[in-house]
Amino acid sequence: MSNLNKQAGNISEKPGISSPEITNISAINQIKNKRRQQPTSEELINGILEGNRTSLSRAITLIESTNPDHFEKANEVVQGCLAQANKSVRIGITGVPGVGKSTFIEAFGKHLTQLGKKVAVLAVDPSSSLSHGSILGDKTRMEELVKDENAFIRPSASGETLGGVARKTRETIILCEAAGFDTIIIETVGVGQSETAVHSMVDFFLLLKISGAGDELQGIKRGIMEMADAIVINKADGDNIKKANQAKVDFNRAMHLFPPKKSNWQPKVTTCSSITKEGISEIWNTISDYFEMTKKNGFFQEKRHEQNQFWIMETINEQLKSNFYNQPEIISLLEQNKKAVQNNEISPFAAASELLKLYFNKGAKAQSDKGSK
Numbered sequence: 582m583s584n585l586n587k588q589a590g591n592i593s594e595k596p597g598i599s600s601p602e603i604t605n606i607s608a609i610n611q612i613k614n615k616r617r618q619q620p621t622s623e624e625l626i627n628g629i630l631e632g633n634r635t636s637l638s639r640a641i642t643l644i645e646s647t648n649p650d651h652f653e654k655a656n657e658v659v660q661g662c663l664a665q666a667n668k669s670v671r672i673g674i675t676g677v678p679g680v681g682k683s684t685f686i687e688a689f690g691k692h693l694t695q696l697g698k699k700v701a702v703l704a705v706d707p708s709s710s711l712s713h714g715s716i717l718g719d720k721t722r723m724e725e726l727v728k729d730e731n732a733f734i735r736p737s738a739s740g741e742t743l744g745g746v747a748r749k750t751r752e753t754i755i756l757c758e759a760a761g762f763d764t765i766i767i768e769t770v771g772v773g774q775s776e777t778a779v780h781s782m783v784d785f786f787l788l789l790k791i792s793g794a795g796d797e798l799q800g801i802k803r804g805i806m807e808m809a810d811a812i813v814i815n816k817a818d819g820d821n822i823k824k825a826n827q828a829k830v831d832f833n834r835a836m837h838l839f840p841p842k843k844s845n846w847q848p849k850v851t852t853c854s855s856i857t858k859e860g861i862s863e864i865w866n867t868i869s870d871y872f873e874m875t876k877k878n879g880f881f882q883e884k885r886h887e888q889n890q891f892w893i894m895e896t897i898n899e900q901l902k903s904n905f906y907n908q909p910e911i912i913s914l915l916e917q918n919k920k921a922v923q924n925n926e927i928s929p930f931a932a933a934s935e936l937l938k939l940y941f942n943k944g945a946k947a948q949s950d951k952g953s954k
């Protein structure tokens with residue numbers, strides 16, 4: 582390949598054919614160099630604290646990166662933002678696919694920005710590695726909010742385990758808060774374990790439902806109802822209003838059967854329509870009442886402390902696991918041992934113990950190599 586072609590990189594279409602004359606190699610190199618110049622962590626921190634969205638987006642990309650070189654820098658940025666974080670309220674929203682979460686967040690978020698709030702919308706959706714982030718497609722359902730300069734919408738980190746996505750979302754919350762966003766909304770789809778992860782990173786947890794054939798209480802996981810600080814029956818419009826009101830009565834009755842919450846808060850059940858906006862402002866009033874009450878009785882802070890303690894352990898667990906499973910020797914021995922267990926050549930315990938031994942010995946060797954240097 583000629584030198585010219587090499588420099589032109591992927592703009593040269595076929596090897597052996599030189600680039601068209603109009604191609605300005607030095608201009609291309611200038612652009613490339615500019616792209617390569619990544620801002621320092623200090624520049625990112627300053628940008629975020631000034632409310633610069635580009636800095637915020639770039640820092641989130643660093644957090645989401647799987648490149649080990651970015652890890653340190655991402656940590657530095659989070660650390661640098663920490664002192665300015667925590668000054669927000671964090672609201673989790675869950676519900677099954679199609680219940681109207683995105684449409685609700687659009688209406689609710691607009692209501693909040695009209696009240697002068699700065700709203701960040703994040704998502705926890707580990708399945709989005711397949712669908713490339715449902716919230717991305719959602720941007721079309723959040724048309725107004727996307728354009729709103731007081732709102733910031735970021736899709737879920739993808740290609741990750743739930744633990745990985747959750748950790749990244751927690752760090753992203755810190756950056757958004759440092760950038761001046763005072764209301765953080767975290768959407769998660771109501772399947773699997775992601776509600777539990779989101780519940781452990783928000784102050785208020787809202788469950789969206791729709792009214793069905795009158796049997797909505799069936800099939801709903803008890804654990805999710807117990808986590809909810811409010812249940813909102815969405816799509817209470819048109820012919821649905823009557824059914825929605827009936828569902829509200831049923832859910833209210835069911836919620837009273839649960840033991841009182843540590844916060845002393847009695848979960849509220851309301852109806853709303855994200856299309857007609859009926860009931861949206863009342864939901865914010867309810868959430869505000871909750872914050873007022875829990876800030877007064879100390880529960881708000883207590884819960885955040887507990888969540889932080891929980892996340893220390895979760896982060897350690899997650900990173901230990903990811904370190905273990907990403908070692909090439911472990912990957913190949915794991916495959917071998919799985920087969921051996923399948924063929925009854927070795928017990929699962931012996932197989933696991935051999936893998937752990939390999940891992941710990943590797944760690945010990947790395948330590949002693951470091952010491953002898």
Ligand SMILES: Nc1nc2c(ncn2[C@@H]2O[C@H](COP(=O)(O)OP(=O)(O)OP(=O)(O)O)[C@@H](O)[C@H]2O)c(=O)[nH]1
Pocket residue numbers: 676677678679680681682683684685715719722770815816817818853854855856857
């Ligand atoms: N009539 C009515 N339709 C609604 C309302 N809210 C949402 N919808 C409709 O319900 C459908 C699903 O809404 P989404 O907001 O995409 O639901 P979602 O929960 O975000 O769905 P996933 O992202 O797939 O989990 C869309 O066609 C919306 O227009 C409402 O309040 N009333």
Ligand SMILES: [Mg+2]
Pocket residue numbers: 682683684715716719
């Ligand atoms: Mg959605």
